[in-house]
Amino acid sequence: MLFTVSAGSSSEDAAMRAMFEARKRVFVDLLGWDLPILDGRYEVDQFDDVHACYLILTDGEGRHRASARLLPTTRPHILDSLFGTLCEEAPPRGPDIFEITRFCLDRGLNAARRRQARDTLVTALVEHALKTGISMYTGVAEIGWLQQILAFGWRCRPLGLPQRIDGMMLGALRIDITRDTPALLARAGIRSEQPETRREAA
Template sequence: MIDVIGPWNRAHHQATLDAMFRLRHQVFVEELGWHLPLARDGMESDQFDGPRTVYLVYRDALGRVAGSMRLIPTTDPHVLGDVFPQLCSGPVPRSPAIYESSRSCIAGFARSGDAQGTIWGALTCGMIEFAMLRDLDCITAVMERRMVAMAKVANWELEVLGPVLEIAGTDVVGVRMPIDPAALDTVRRQRRVPDPVLQLRFAAAA
């Protein structure tokens, strides 16, 4: 299952958030070598981890934080709008009904035993489930171009918003992801993800 941590319950999940920020440091700073000026003391957070940010946190069978994803309302500062607006040929999509997905990562100890990509699939399903519960129009993201082709395997047609940008030898694009129940069902089936994956009390989150 995936815990959903947002402004309505963050005060009760600080230990989980600390573990998530440590995981992000391990993946993005220690493994990938990203230069992230705000990362310190073995934790990675930045200016986009704001008061309204929502986190999807995947736990393994032992309760360890094994993966996470960040969701930011696009009416707030976010990566596509405030760092990479050049990835959009037109205006950056901004709306109360649009969130941005970023900082998705999976722990090294979990990757080695997840040949089916179940954790990635669960985080993706959690993102779509959350968007459907919140009646969002779409999710935006900055992602590797190869991921767009992978989404098509799940019959999920992502809209590329503008040109390709090379960052540290990797081609990235800005995308808009439709909230597609059919794609959700396909990802669940392909990645062997249980239905549903979110663990939350949503009355307090509405």
């Protein structure tokens, strides 16, 4: 099931908790990022506030498979607050521009299921953008993941040259979303599993 949990919503607490636990297992336990941990179980930072929106993909038993956080660029977000030097020009901003952060694939998935979850979440991000009037996504990615994102078939380009920061080679990017983006993804082999969808209002 795919949950779209909007700012301030609390009725999908189980999906949210599963997401924050998965983020801790991936970004702290696996990748070793220095991030705040709540109750020893949840990775939650200063951007997890009432302005954030989450797309959360779960299995039939409610277990986390994949998730992403969207942040409005009209407010402080990761690219402009922490990694603005990755952009040759000022980071893109606007009411129709959102930043994708914490793109998380559950560690318990095998390679095939990780690919399915990744593709489903990518297509869900595009569908969400088309439904809500988002024309562009921005983001920061480690070089290996950045190269994958650039190869997904959508209109995507770097915002500057990658740089080594805190021991990681990072790059900033923009993804332009238009009506033909789903077809571009499909042409590149990125297809959704068509999960049952539940949208949670703000």
